[in-house]
Amino acid sequence: MRKSTALIKEGTLVPAGKRRRGGAVWKNIKKNWQLHLMILVPVTYVLIFYYGPMYGIQIAFRNFTPRKGIWGSDWVGWQHFVDFFTYHDFKTILLNTLAISAYSLFAGFPVPIILALMMHVTRRNTLRKIVQNTSYIPHFISVVVMVGILFQVFNPITGLYGSLYRMLGGTGYPSDIRLNAGSFRHLYVWSGIWQEMGWSTIIYVAALSNVSPELHEAAMIDGAQRWQRVRHVDLPAILPTVAIRLILRCGSILSVGYVKVLLMQNSLNISVSEVISTYVYTYGLGNMKFSYGTAIGLFDSVVNLILLLSVNRLVKWLSGNEMNML
Amino acid sequence: MKTKGKTRRIAVTGWQDRVMYAFTDTMLVIIFIIIAYPLIYVLSSSFSSGPAVSAGRVVLWPVDFTLNGYRIVFSYKSVWTGFANSLFYTVAGATFDLLLTVLAAYPLSRPDFKGRKFYTTLFLITMLFSAGLIPKYILMVNLRLTNTRWALILAGAFSTYRTVVMRTFFKVNIPGELFDSAKIDGCSEFRCLTKIVLPLSHAIIAVTAMFAAVANWNTYFTAIIYLRKPELLPLQVVLREVLVAQNVDLTQITDAETLAMMTGSADVMKFSLIVVTTVPIVIIYPFIQKYFQKGVMIGSVKG
Structure with a gap:
């Protein structure tokens, strides 16, 4: 009904050739002014708080001082980028970032898939419910609490770690692995897996519940065991989801969540725990080197943008344009 | 299943x-x-x-x-102010966030709304590219928002992801005929939203509100960047001071009796504080739990 009147209006009253683009936009705003007005609220917010900072990016190419302001500070060109790339710890910081990211990806990616498959296979509904609902809880714990629990549990004297060590026949106290540079990555990655493995199953569980029961029945009539059904029915069903999640994760390989790293950082593990984002925070913001920090942040954002866009293209291509994450 | x-x-x-x-x-x-x-x-x-x-x-x-442990925690002055602050930031922040999300998701869910593409792109860009920590900090300083309660409410509001999820929910669950008949009856867009869309969308409203609330309650980093005044700090920052810094400030405890009890109880107090900080989330958890699957999954359906 509505559509046909619109067609008549556009088709007969205003000859299409004579309409200018600006006029069309104005007409649209007039027709849907209420919707435009509504969306104006979030748009204003986004323009100020997300696009606003983009204006400040230019200080990456200037020598920003608060007194002179963004516009008044002197241009220095690519100086800050050169400084960062030639900084003697540049390689370490980049490698640390990649190492933490890659470790999280390789260790953490398969866990929720396996967990989802197991929850799908088990015939004990109560067990499934209990595991499911318990495993979601850690996702809602804040980073500070998470690191707090981690430090308390691994306290060699008062923590669980120390108690278990003594229960299993150790004497005295074990060494403090919270301070140890060698254990930083393991603690970081595995606590992350502990926190997110349950929550990440949701998407796979949903994909698994969409598998048609007829497939399972047909497989059973053909004499397939449960394990064979997992391999030939369940696994292929979630494979597209798995592939897309994996590719998307690769797109954010250079972005390590810095809050948790910062909380776990200390002078003994700084050689493995300093990543790009923490460096921006400590040196850029902490030491008031605003321009330098902005330049590093910009480098980080641009690399992430390129990765994400290429990854999205890949997903689009693989799924035959079916799936577009953007 | x-x-x-x-x-x-x-x-x-x-x-x-x-x-x-x-x-x-x-x-x-x-x-x-x-x-x-x-x-x-x-x-x-x-x-x-x-x-x-x-x-x-x-x-x-x-x-x-x-x-x-709990007695000591509750005799700690900064725990009380932190708890009250966090409660305020959570309620105010989640309300503001929900408002922005609904106002963005509803127009975007309308197939006859021209300009959808333009606005969607505008929101999606924020997911792909961020100006970074320091330009945002300078903006907040220039807007005179640092060291005010507004910093925590405004700095982290709005998520494109949640908006897309909500938009898809509206699109899938609310039949277009409803709008058509409402329009014929002379219903304004605002009434359509409040009288038709929102009453049919309890699940997504609950999930969005909860995610926004949890995000606000758990905020730590925004607070340490933008807030210096101790009376504005949320509970997470207080917790961090006690926990990670392994630092218990005895001057915070006013009562002499508690101070005596305090000796040898520093570790218990840390555990109690962890529980106190996490309990509000655990309380709302069972109420929203049934919506999880729905709320998370809908976003991945292509709309």
Whole structure:
């Protein structure tokens, strides 16, 4: 009904050739002014708080001082980028970032898939419910609490770690692995897996519940065991989801969540725990080197943008344009 | 989950199947223990006595059950201000966030709304590219928002992801005919939203509000960047000072009796504070739990 009147209006009253683009936009705003007005609220917010900072990016190419302001500070060109790339710890910081990211990806990616498959296979509904609902809880714990629990549990004297060590026949106290540079990555990655493995199953569980029961029945009539059904029915069903999640994760390989790293950082593990984002925070913001920090942040954002866009293209291509994450 | 009912009727025959089921069930139990044990340990420790915790005697259940840990926590002045601040930031922040999300999601869900593409692109760009920490900080300083409560409410509001999820929900669940008939009856867009869309969307509103609330309650980094005044700090920052910095400020405790109890109880207090900080989330959890699957999954349906 509505559509046909619109067609008549556009088709007969205003000859299409004579309409200018600006006029069309104005007409649209007039027709849907209420919707435009509504969306104006979030748009204003986004323009100020997300696009606003983009204006400040230019200080990456200037020598920003608060007194002179963004516009008044002197241009220095690519100086800050050169400084960062030639900084003697540049390689370490980049490698640390990649190492933490890659470790999280390789260790953490398969866990929720396996967990989802197991929850799908088990015939004990109560067990499934209990595991499911318990495993979601850690996702809602804040980073500070998470690191707090981690430090308390691994306290060699008062923590669980120390108690278990003594229960299993150790004497005295074990060494403090919270301070140890060698254990930083393991603690970081595995606590992350502990926190997110349950929550990440949701998407796979949903994909698994969409598998048609007829497939399972047909497989059973053909004499397939449960394990064979997992391999030939369940696994292929979630494979597209798995592939897309994996590719998307690769797109954010250079972005390590810095809050948790910062909380776990200390002078003994700084050689493995300093990543790009923490460096921006400590040196850029902490030491008031605003321009330098902005330049590093910009480098980080641009690399992430390129990765994400290429990854999205890949997903689009693989799924035959079916799936577009953007 | 339809598969489950159908497979059960067919009896398991092969030993391979029995091994398979036994293995999965055992693994699930082990995973349950891995996830639940640290949580139980923290809870038990928070109810144990100071000496028992300091000596590492707590393994599963509380040892020498006592509420001393909580007594100390609640005699800590900054815990009270932190709790009140966090509550305020959570309610105000989640309300603001929800408002922005609804106002963006509803127009974007209307197929006849021209300009949808333009606005969607505008929002999506924020997901792909961010100006970075320092330009945002400079903006907040220039807007005179640092060291005000507004910093926490405004800095982290709005998520494109949640907006897309909500838009898809509206699109899938609200039939277009409803709008058409409402329009004929002379209903304005605002009334359409409040009288038709929102009453039909309890699930997505609940999930969005909860995610926004949890994000606000858990905010830590925004607070340490933008806030300096101790009276504005949320609970997470107080917690961090006590926990990670391994630093208990004795001047915070006013009562002499508690101060005496405090000796030897620093560790219990940490556990109790962890519990106090996490309890508000755990309380709302069962109410929203049933919506999880729906709320998370809908966004991945292409709209």
